[in-house]
Amino acid sequence: MKMTGAEILVECLKRENVDTIFGYPGGSVLHIYDAIFRQSHIKHYLVRHEQAALHSANGYARISGKCGVALVTSGPGATNAVTGLADSLADSIPTVCISGQVPSSLIGNDAFQEADVVGITRSATKHNFLVKRVEDIALIIRQAFHIATTGRPGPVLVDIPKDISGETCEFIWPETVDMRSYKPVTHGHPGQIKRAVKQMLAAKRPMLYTGGGILNSVGSASLLRELSHALNAPVTNTLMGLGGIPHDDKHFLGMLGMHGTYEANMAVSHCDLLIAIGARFDDRVTGRLDAFAPDAKVIHIDIDPSSISKNVHAHLPIVGDVGEVLKQLLEEIARRDGKPNEEALLLWWEQINEWRAKDSLAFEQTLDGPIKPQTVVRMIHEKTAGGAIVSTDVGQHQMWVAQHYGFNRPHRWLTSGGLGTMGYGLPAGIGAQVAMPDEKVIIFTGDSSIQMCSQEFSTAFQYNLPVIVVILNNGYMGMVRQWQEMFYESRYSQSYFDSLPDFVKLAEAYGGTGIRVDRLEELSPALDKALGLNDQFVIVDVAVSKEENVFPMVPAGAALDEMVLA
Amino acid sequence: MRHTITILVENEFGVLTRVAGLFSARGYNIESLNVAPTLDETVSRMTLVTRGDEKVIEQIKKQLNKLIPVIKVEDISHLVHIEREMLLVKVASNADNRSALVQLAEDTRCKIVDNVEISYLSLETTGSAQELDDFIKALEPYGIIEITRTGSLGMRRGIKGFTIED
Ligand SMILES: Cc1ncc(C[n+]2csc(CCOP(=O)(O)OP(=O)(O)O)c2C)c(N)n1
Ligand SMILES: [Mg+2]
Numbered sequence: 001m002k003m004t005g006a007e008i009l010v011e012c013l014k015r016e017n018v019d020t021i022f023g024y025p026g027g028s029v030l031h032i033y034d035a036i037f038r039q040s041h042i043k044h045y046l047v048r049h050e051q052a053a054l055h056s057a058n059g060y061a062r063i064s065g066k067c068g069v070a071l072v073t074s075g076p077g078a079t080n081a082v083t084g085l086a087d088s089l090a091d092s093i094p095t096v097c098i099s100g101q102v103p104s105s106l107i108g109n110d111a112f113q114e115a116d117v118v119g120i121t122r123s124a125t126k127h128n129f130l131v132k133r134v135e136d137i138a139l140i141i142r143q144a145f146h147i148a149t150t151g152r153p154g155p156v157l158v159d160i161p162k163d164i165s166g167e168t169c170e171f172i173w174p175e176t177v178d179m180r181s182y183k184p185v186t187h188g189h190p191g192q193i194k195r196a197v198k199q200m201l202a203a204k205r206p207m208l209y210t211g212g213g214i215l216n217s218v219g220s221a222s223l224l225r226e227l228s229h230a231l232n233a234p235v236t237n238t239l240m241g242l243g244g245i246p247h248d249d250k251h252f253l254g255m256l257g258m259h260g261t262y263e264a265n266m267a268v269s270h271c272d273l274l275i276a277i278g279a280r281f282d283d284r285v286t287g288r289l290d291a292f293a294p295d296a297k298v299i300h301i302d303i304d305p306s307s308i309s310k311n312v313h314a315h316l317p318i319v320g321d322v323g324e325v326l327k328q329l330l331e332e333i334a335r336r337d338g339k340p341n342e343e344a345l346l347l348w349w350e351q352i353n354e355w356r357a358k359d360s361l362a363f364e365q366t367l368d369g370p371i372k373p374q375t376v377v378r379m380i381h382e383k384t385a386g387g388a389i390v391s392t393d394v395g396q397h398q399m400w401v402a403q404h405y406g407f408n409r410p411h412r413w414l415t416s417g418g419l420g421t422m423g424y425g426l427p428a429g430i431g432a433q434v435a436m437p438d439e440k441v442i443i444f445t446g447d448s449s450i451q452m453c454s455q456e457f458s459t460a461f462q463y464n465l466p467v468i469v470v471i472l473n474n475g476y477m478g479m480v481r482q483w484q485e486m487f488y489e490s491r492y493s494q495s496y497f498d499s500l501p502d503f504v505k506l507a508e509a510y511g512g513t514g515i516r517v518d519r520l521e522e523l524s525p526a527l528d529k530a531l532g533l534n535d536q537f538v539i540v541d542v543a544v545s546k547e548e549n550v551f552p553m554v555p556a557g558a559a560l561d562e563m564v565l566a
Numbered sequence: 567m568r569h570t571i572t573i574l575v576e577n578e579f580g581v582l583t584r585v586a587g588l589f590s591a592r593g594y595n596i597e598s599l600n601v602a603p604t605l606d607e608t609v610s611r612m613t614l615v616t617r618g619d620e621k622v623i624e625q626i627k628k629q630l631n632k633l634i635p636v637i638k639v640e641d642i643s644h645l646v647h648i649e650r651e652m653l654l655v656k657v658a659s660n661a662d663n664r665s666a667l668v669q670l671a672e673d674t675r676c677k678i679v680d681n682v683e684i685s686y687l688s689l690e691t692t693g694s695a696q697e698l699d700d701f702i703k704a705l706e707p708y709g710i711i712e713i714t715r716t717g718s719l720g721m722r723r724g725i726k727g728f729t730i731e732d
Contacts, residue, residue, distance in 0.1 A: 122584065123591050127634040130579070147634060180730065181576055181637040306628035309621070 005134040005165040006031035009098065012141040014041050015173060018069050020060060020434060021045070022053040026073025027113060028100025031165040045434060045463060048455035050077050052427035054084020054155075055453070057095045059414050059431030061088075063389060065218050067149050068095040068431065074102055075113030078159075079120065083421060085155045086124040090418025091240060092216055094153035096144050101130070103163040117159050126154030134167040139174050146177045151184030152304040153216055184303060188320035188328050196299050196316055197332040199273055204344035206233040207271035207293075209256065212240030212417065213278015213302060213322045214410070220323035221410035224277065225249065227326055230333050231340045234352055236264040238279050239402055240417040247386060247406035253352065254361070257285040258554045259399040262360035265552070265560040267352055268293050276300045278322040281311040282418070291559030301325050360552050360565055361403050370545035371520050373397060373472040377404040380442055380470065383527055388412065388440040391429035393449030394422045396478035399550045401444045423452030426469065430456060433465040440468065440531065447473045447500055457510035460537040468530045469539045471503055474546045482549045507539040517542045568597070569623050569643045570720045572728055573612040576635035577603055584633050585612065594618065594626055598717025609637065609730060613720045637730055640722075647722040651715055652692045654679070655702065658709035659687050667708060674701060686711060 003011065009032060013021070022045045025033045036044050047053045050072045057068030068088075072081045078099040088095045102111040118130045127147050129140045137160070144156040200206060208228055214220050214237075221244050228235045228251045235245050236256040245252050254261035256268055268274065274296040279285070286292040292312060300307075300314035301322055308317045318325055332338075365375045377400050380388070386408035392398040392415045407413055414432055416424040429443035450471055460467055480495040504514030513536060515526045523542065530538045552563045575581045582601055589596050597615040604611050616626060623641060630639045659667050667687055671678055676691030691701060695718060702713065726732060 118580065119583070122580075122587055132579075179634070182634050304632070306625065306632050308628075310625060 001171060002168045003171045004031060004035070004168050005137050005160065006035035008134070008137045008169075008171050009141065009160070009165065010035045010039055010042065011171060012138050012173070013069065016141065016145045017066065018042060021069040021071055022047050022056040022060070022431065023071030024048075024050050024053060024073065024077060026077050026100065028074035028102060028162045029071060029077075029098075029165070031162065032071065032098070032100065032160075044071070046459065047427065048458050049453065050080035051084050051423065052430075052453050052456045052459070054081050054088065054095065054097060055421075055424050055427035056431035056434070057097075058084065058088050058091070058093045059391060059428030060435045061093050061095055061431075062215070062414055063411060063432040064435035065411065067145055068093065070095065070097045072097065072099050073113070074100045074117070075115045078117040079115055082121060082124050083423075085121055085157065087416055087419045087421045087424060088155040089124055089126060091416065092153050092212060093155070094148040095155040096148050097155060097157045099157060099159050100165070101159045101161040104132070104161045105163070107161065117157070121157050124155070125157045126152075128157040128159065130159045131161065131164050134164050134169045137164070138172060142174050142177045143179060146179070147182065151182070152307075185319050186321045186324050188301070188318040188325040190328070192316060192318045193325070193328045193332050196318060197329055197336065197338060199297065199299065199316065200231055200233075200275065200329075201333070201338045201340050203231075203233075203273035204341055205270060205272040205348045206231055206275065206340075207267050207273065207296070208233050208235040208275045208277065209238075209268065209279055210235060210241045210244050210277045211238040211279025214241050214244035215413075216278065217303075217321050217323035220278075220326050221245065223323060223326035223330065226330055230330065232342065232345050233275070233340070234267055236260070236268065238282070238285055238417070239415060241279065242402060243407035243410040243413045246408045248408070253356070255402055256560070257282075258287070258556075259403065259550050259552065260554075260560075261403075262358045262552055262563065262565065263352055263355040265554065265563055266355045269559070269561040270351070271296050274298045276302070276314075277326070278302060280304075280307040283311070286311060287554045287558055287560045287562075291561075358565070365520070367520060371517070371523060371542060373400050373474070373544040373548055374404050375520070376470065376472060376523065376542055376544065377401050377444070379523060379527060381406050383531060384440055384442065388442045389429070389432045389436060390414065391425045391432060391441065391443045393425035393445040393452075394420045394479075395446045395449060396474070396482060396548070396550050397444050397446045397472040399479075400472070422449040425449060426453050426456045426467070427459075429467045429469075430460055430465055433467050434463070443467055443469045445469060445471055446478060447471055447475060448477045448497065450503075451501075454506065457507070457512060457537060461511035464535055465537060466534050467537045469537065471539065471541045472544050473500070473503070473541055474544050474548065475500065476546060478548075479550070481547070485547070485549070486555070503539050503541040507537070512537040512539065514539045514541065567619065567623075567643075568615065568617050569641055570647070570649060570718060571614045571616065571627065571630070571639060571641050572720050573614060573630060573636060574604070574638040574728070574730060575610050575612060576637065577608050577610040578635060581610065581635050584635065585614070585630070588629055588633060589616070592625075592629065594622065600717045600719055604729070606730070611728075613718055615718050638728070640728060642720050642722050645722045646724070647720055649694055649718045649720045650692050651695055651698055651718050652690070653698045653701070653713060653715050654688065654690055655705060655713045656680075656686055656688045656711040657705050658685065658711055660684065663708060670704065674704075676701070
């Protein structure tokens with residue numbers, strides 16, 4: 001049957017199991033929007049800015065386990081999307097972005113709303129395509145989803161000139177997709193698995209260091225827990241990996257890195273075997289490289305060979321899907337009936353418990369003093385039993401949530417880890433709420449970050465998405481202020497707003513509910529009210545202590561064990 | 567250390583930019599890069615010359631492999647291999663030194679490709695980078711008007727080929 005390019009695109013999305021897309025129309029995508037109008041399978045969510053379309057697709061993908069999809073127009077639509085693409089690339093989140101392009105005959109003519117989108121997004125995507133013939137759409141879409149969702153996941157952009165989406169051709173669905181130049185490895189090398197298990201069982205001071213890969217490979221969180229128990233080994237998560245193991249598992253030492261716990265950073269600094277799983281030794285994690293895990297042999301399990309030995313030399317690399325590799329490791333341990341070195345582990349745990357006793361995340365909340373941001377996070381943890389979907393923006397509040405929320409399961413955590421994109425929180429939370437309409441979505445944000453995508457309250461209102469936005473309002477770009485306090489003698493250059501909006505009115509203006517909290521005794525009732533609203537979004541604007549700092553902190557360029565505790 | 571890397575890529579629009587973009591984005595240098603189609607018209611072959619320590623070269627290979635249209639990457643530097651470059655050079659001449667210049671061309675087995683006027687001569691030759699450098703030095707006294715070089719092409723010695731099937 002003959003179909004237009006736009007109809008073929010929509011049909012392909014359907015066959016790729018897409019039922020939700022986030023987008024914003026414009027001239028170059030009108031054929032596509034018309035095809036969307038004439039069908040009912042795919043629901044389109046109209047965002048208010050293309051950056052948000054990508055963040056929503058990202059949040060949707062993380063929570064649903066499916067590929068997120070965004071649709072934007074040419075020129076400014078596509079350039080607005082760039083931040084969202086770069087964000088998904090840094091955090092390895094599977095997304096496909098369809099962008100309109102000016103008609104083929106005008107490409108290169110500086111036409112109205114033309115931008116070299118394939119050029120601009122080349123380094124902000126895992127891969128991108130320019131469609132040159134209507135006959136190619138189906139195969140390219142097939143490949144785009146294949147690339148986005150397999151191997152190390154990431155964003156893929158497909159640029160479709162307007163004439164191509166309007167032309168017709170016979171629709172042929174490629175049943176399989178096989179690319180000779182792209183064949184990600186899934187299984188770990190059996191010899192390496194055997195060697196790894198041997199080292200794991202012999203280790204005296206083992207340490208599991210796990211990242212976002214545990215969440216990207218669905219099902220591997222429970223395998224991680226099994227492994228840590230089988231080895232009686234402590235686990236630390238990166239910012240991206242939170243939720244990979246329940247916060248109250250006794251093997252969990254909390255997050256590591258710049259704002260990690262004392263016990264996690266000390267354990268990494270003293271372990272004799274570091275088992276990195278789906279993590280990439282980011283500089284925010286390692287601190288000064290030459291002092292990172294100085295006594296350890298490193299086993300590194302990752303699907304992306306280029307992550308291995310990039311920053312820290314891996315003595316034993318295993319390339320593969322972390323879920324598959326974890327299964328192989330557990331099978332090998334079972335086959336050998338392997339037992340860890342309990343005698344040595346006893347000493348190791350004694351030492352760890354000593355570090356733990358420092359209680360490095362402790363803070364003091366007085367009854368009449370200002371509300372501590374940590375108090376807000378802990379109270380929400382309690383009220384949601386650690387099971388809410390939690391999204392953040394970027395800054396101090398992000399770190400306090402990472403330290404104090406305490407996730408009890410995987411796939412509940414949305415944060416811009418790699419790129420650190422202010423403006424991520426609200427649209428990502430919206431995407432998550434779309435994926436899970438019946439779950440509570442809490443968006444922790446800052447007074448500055450929220451202003452980078454606040455137009456999305458309009459989206460939340462339009463679709464009745466009852467997201468709960470908690471502003472930890474310190475009246476500062478807190479994280480910037482903290483660095484200025486610590487490293488620039490408190491010269492607070494441009495990190496203060498003296499004209500914040502009235503966030504209660506902002507909520508009301510967009511059709512939601514706004515609650516202001518100034519005193520501690522108002523906090524719990526306000527949160528109860530917010531958690532009870534199921535038919536509209538709510539902003540809870542909490543005045544928190546203005547100059548609270550995030551601790552522990554490893555100053556940039558220092559070693560992990562040189563962290564500042566308070 | 568100088569490394570010569572051969573790469574097979576899908577012969578499609580934009581591949582060269584992806585490879586070049588990778589090097590600029592990650593701060594690796596490219597000493598020379600050569601691309602042309604192979605017998606299989608869907609595949610192009612590149613020879614890329616770069617510098618870096620073992621760790622950098624390892625990353626370069628991995629990053630190249632990570633590019634979606636890259637089919638195969640091989641660092642031939644440590645293997646017994648052949649490297650050749652081609653040079654076109656235009657040299658000034660006159661009635662007095664013409665025969666010496668022609669003699670030099672014959673001695674060095676290079677081809678005279680343009681000799682319609684007495685005022686200049688264009689020569690074509692191939693060789694290793696070092697040989698071409700030496701050759702250019704020998705021509706300098708005559709006055710070099712312009713040169714253009716291809717950068718290295720590389721191939722390992724022995725019966726084994728470098729195609730998508732091998
Ligand atoms: C788009 C973008 N611009 C700038 C920054 C740099 N930056 C990091 S944190 C931060 C301040 C965030 O302030 P706020 O949202 O109020 O959070 P707080 O640190 O106060 O909790 C800034 C400006 C960034 N991460 N993203
Ligand atoms: Mg703030």
